[in-house]
Every structure is written in C-alpha cells, then in structure tokens.
Amino acid sequence: MKVPLLELKQQYQSIKKEVLRVAEEFFEKQYFILGPSVETLEKEISRYCASKYAVGVSSGTDALLISLMAAGIGPKDGVITTPYTFFSTAGAITRLGARPIFVDIDPDTFNLSPEGLVRVLTTMGQAERERLRAIIPVHLYGQCADMDPILKVAEDYNLVVIEDAAQAIGAEYRGRRAGSMGNYGCFSFFPSKNLGAFGDGGAVTTNSKAIDKKLRILRVHGANPKYYHRVIGGNFRLDALQAVIVSVKLKYLDGWIKTRQKNAKIYKQLFKKAGLERHIQLPVEKEDRHIYNQFVIRVKEKRDLLRQFLLSKEIGSEVYYPLPLHLQECFSYLNYPNGAFPVAEHAASHSLALPIYPELTENQLAYVVEKIRIFFSNS
Numbered sequence: 001m002k003v004p005l006l007e008l009k010q011q012y013q014s015i016k017k018e019v020l021r022v023a024e025e026f027f028e029k030q031y032f033i034l035g036p037s038v039e040t041l042e043k044e045i046s047r048y049c050a051s052k053y054a055v056g057v058s059s060g061t062d063a064l065l066i067s068l069m070a071a072g073i074g075p076k077d078g079v080i081t082t083p084y085t086f087f088s089t090a091g092a093i094t095r096l097g098a099r100p101i102f103v104d105i106d107p108d109t110f111n112l113s114p115e116g117l118v119r120v121l122t123t124m125g126q127a128e129r130e131r132l133r134a135i136i137p138v139h140l141y142g143q144c145a146d147m148d149p150i151l152k153v154a155e156d157y158n159l160v161v162i163e164d165a166a167q168a169i170g171a172e173y174r175g176r177r178a179g180s181m182g183n184y185g186c187f188s189f190f191p192s193k194n195l196g197a198f199g200d201g202g203a204v205t206t207n208s209k210a211i212d213k214k215l216r217i218l219r220v221h222g223a224n225p226k227y228y229h230r231v232i233g234g235n236f237r238l239d240a241l242q243a244v245i246v247s248v249k250l251k252y253l254d255g256w257i258k259t260r261q262k263n264a265k266i267y268k269q270l271f272k273k274a275g276l277e278r279h280i281q282l283p284v285e286k287e288d289r290h291i292y293n294q295f296v297i298r299v300k301e302k303r304d305l306l307r308q309f310l311l312s313k314e315i316g317s318e319v320y321y322p323l324p325l326h327l328q329e330c331f332s333y334l335n336y337p338n339g340a341f342p343v344a345e346h347a348a349s350h351s352l353a354l355p356i357y358p359e360l361t362e363n364q365l366a367y368v369v370e371k372i373r374i375f376f377s378n379s
C-alpha cells in the first residue's frame, strides 16, 4: 500500500468541474492583474479569518515581508521570533536589515514559549531592548501559539505583532481566529497548505484600516497614485488566476479541516492501541481548533531509521525542520551557539510529520501505524 505524505490529485478530482468552469470564465475576461477576482477573495478571506481586512499578496513569504515593511521595520531593528519554523519567517526579517532575536519553543506545541519570551526580554541589554520593534509568533503545524501572554508582552514592550499563520488558516485560539489577534496575520496559499493555490499566493489580514491602506500601496511598488511613489514597495500582487482557484477551494476548507481532525483522532487511537507511547509522543492539542496542516510526532529514538523504514514501505514522511534557524549557516553572524535553544534543537532531531491529508483512508492510517509498530518491535 502506498501512503504519500501529501497527494493533491484526488482533491483536484473532487473540485475539477468547478475549477475548470471558473478558469474558463477567467480566461474569457482576460483580466489578469488584481481586479474583481482578487477583491472577491480578499472579502472571503477577511470573513473567514474574522478580520476586518485582507490583502492578497504573492506568497506567504511576501506576506511577512510586506507586513514588516508596513510596520516600518528596517536596519538595526530587532524582531523576536522562533528558531523552529520555516526559513522565511526569519528570512523576511533579515532581508530588511533587521535582526532576528530567537526565543525557544514550548516542548508540547513546538510554538514560541511565553516563558522563554519573558526570559529573553528580561535578560536583554538596554540598547537591544530599545531597538526591539516587533514579534512574529508562528502557528506551527496548524495550532496557534499561546497568544494571550504574547499579546500582553507585546503591549508592555510596545511591539508590533505579526502572526505567521501560513500553516494555520482557520485555526483558533480561545475562540479567536489565527491572523485576527495581532496587528498583521500572514497566510500562504502554497499548494501544501490547507488552503493551497495552483502555484504561489498569500494574504495579509488586519483589523486596521490604516494598515490595510499601507499594504495596498506597498503591494504595487509603493505607488499612490499610480506612478507617484512616496514609499518604496514591491510587486507583491496575488495572481488573479490563483485568487479564482483559492475562492473555489475556500468553500471546501472547513470540510477538509474536519477530515484532517478526524484523521488525527484516528491516528491517536491507533497509536495508543498499538502501545506505541513508549516510543513516540503524539501531538498535544493545547489550543482550540488545531487544523492539522501537519501531524507531527516526536520519535524518542531512531527517528531517521524509522523514516527510512517507512520509506521502504512506501510511506511518506518529512522532517519539519531538520536544522533550527539559529544554527543555519546564513545566520552564523548572529552568534547563537549550539545548545542556545535546547527545545528547538531536540524537536529538530526528533520530530516526524506523517501523512494527514483529508483523502487518506482508514486503511492507510492503520497501515502507517502498523508499520511503525513493526519497526519498534524489531528494534
């Protein structure tokens, strides 16, 4: 039996007719740049994410970059984030000449630890604290970071909050939607996210009219009006064809999320029944509505051997992420030593993402757990 980590062809078959119909209408109109299809999606995304405004942008990475630009982040500014995330969270900070300041993660959720945050802030030098401008909590794997204490700290220290919700569209924290809690919410429509385009795309949500306006200007090279530039922006436009596709898929998102949650529940039951808790730690749901963009287990030992064994049984898995950001070569100038963030480093060497996409059958889920059981009973 084959169990790929992610398989999008089946999902496409289920929406193909509708996608082809809207694509055909789109091609007839020959209206490719921004315009009605992007505006429609923006309204739908703002409603879905319980935010007042949404601005379609070119990718999740550009959502982060344009948010930092709108917040006025620049050279020598400090921005706090987690070292255990996709590269672009910290990449966006450094592209503006600002400095990422890392805070270790919570061992249960893999998200930025509020206690770690307080520790970093209270041990920070005066000069560094004065240059501190923003914080980017990441809602990793589809579960929100512990936002209340983070928002409290942001208020106390006067920090802009940019939520990296690229993996968490539709996730909730104490009844609040991902992307609606900070000043900016950054989303990605990369195909492997729960709401994926047929290519790259993203969005920024906000509850501020002024921020919405700034983002719209920065998205078109800072032009306002056209050909007059008071600020420097970029081409951060969401492709209109992608907007049309994402609009179709958004209608199905809640159904897909429910099935992912159901799959997670089945996995958890199967793992318990197989007595595998000695060998692996299951995902911990601490906050409301985990949307399971990834189902990530912690393998207590032999993670890489298990991964190879699964591969030999045609089961896909992935390590998100094998090297924490503070240890990346390109960030060596930040001078973080090995051991600086033990929880993130442990996660990097023990975590393993298993297939969780909605179209998986119960047989496939059972096959994955059975092979993991066999691996540990033989070793």
Ligand SMILES: *Cc1c(COP(=O)(O)O)cnc(C)c1O
Pocket: 059, 060, 061, 062, 085, 086, 088, 089, 138, 164, 166, 167, 187, 188, 189, 190, 200, 201, 202
């Ligand atoms: C996917 C992702 C991004 C980047 O999104 P792209 O659309 O691929 O540019 C940023 N942050 C996190 C946490 C992500 O998972």
